Amino acid sequence: NAGVTQTPKFRILKIGQSMTLQCTQDMNHNYMYWYRQDPGMGLKLIYYSVGAGITDKGEVPNGYNVSRSTTEDFPLRLELAAPSQTSVYFCASSWKGERNQPQHFGDGTRLSIL
Amino acid sequence: KQEVTQIPAALSVPEGENLVLNCSFTDSAIYNLQWFRQDPGKGLTSLLLIQSSQREQTSGRLNASLDKSSGRSTLYIAASQPGDSATYLCAVRTGNQFYFGTGTSLTVIP
Numbered sequence: 430n431a432g433v434t435q436t437p438k439f440r441i442l443k444i445g446q447s448m449t450l451q452c453t454q455d456m457n458h459n460y461m462y463w464y465r466q467d468p469g470m471g472l473k474l475i476y477y478s479v480g481a482g483i484t485d486k487g488e489v490p491n492g493y494n495v496s497r498s499t500t501e502d503f504p505l506r507l508e509l510a511a512p513s514q515t516s517v518y519f520c521a522s523s524w525k526g527e528r529n530q531p532q533h534f535g536d537g538t539r540l541s542i543l
Numbered sequence: 544k545q546e547v548t549q550i551p552a553a554l555s556v557p558e559g560e561n562l563v564l565n566c567s568f569t570d571s572a573i574y575n576l577q578w579f580r581q582d583p584g585k586g587l588t589s590l591l592l593i594q595s596s597q598r599e600q601t602s603g604r605l606n607a608s609l610d611k612s613s614g615r616s617t618l619y620i621a622a623s624q625p626g627d628s629a630t631y632l633c634a635v636r637t638g639n640q641f642y643f644g645t646g647t648s649l650t651v652i653p
Contacts (some may be wrong), residue, residue, distance in 0.1 A: 433586075462641070464641075464643075469645065470645055471547065471632065471642075471644050471645045471646065472587075472632070472634070472641075472643040473643075474640055474641050474642075475640060477640075479639065485639065487640060488640065488642075498642035519587070520585055521587075529574055529575045529592065529594065529636065530592070531589035531592045531636060532577065532587075532589060532634075533588035533589065534579075534587040535586050535589070536585055536586045537585070537586050542625075
């Protein structure tokens with residue numbers, strides 16, 4: 430049972446570089462989410478998707494882009510990395526049908542921008 | 544905008560004690576509330592999910608209650624164990640947005 434898999438686990442970027450954080454789930458969940466967690470803070474929703482081809486902004490979307498071409502994958506793109514984007518990034522997925530189901534989280538990507 | 548608060552920020556108890564963690568939210572128009580556990584360097588593990596129409600959920604030694612009208616939820620942990628040491632977070636769903644508290648760091652002393 431892989432669940433939600435995130436790669437890479439750690440990454441150091443220079444200011445202005447770009448990168449893609451990968452997220453894949455094998456539970457056939459329709460909803461997927463990207464969060465960031467800063468020290469001493471709660472998780473903040475960056476983007477979410479309700480199904481393949483459909484994405485929408487969360488609370489803190491600036492500086493990020495997403496796409497959802499398949500049910501399984503939901504990559505997060507940083508185009509011009511800034512020090513303020515140093516954080517731990519979590520991907521999650523859930524099934525939403527008649528009743529909401531719990532979110533399942535990956536182990537996170539720890540990103541430092543120097 | 545939904546604001547979620549968790550009190551206390553940290554809690555230390557001796558093994559075997561029963562304890563209560565608190566979560567409050569400002570907008571009562573929620574779909575559900577979820578309690579998570581986070582171990583250091585790890586992702587979040589879902590403990591309990593309470594739908595907006597429910598008052599409580601139980602799983603083993605854990606019991607979560609929800610009072611939507613007052614904007615409060617509690618997580619009750621019975622007979623605490625050292626393995627319960629972790630950070631506990633609550634999250635509310637409003638529309639398609641999720642809002643998290645900053646968590647309560649729990650240490651259970653053997």
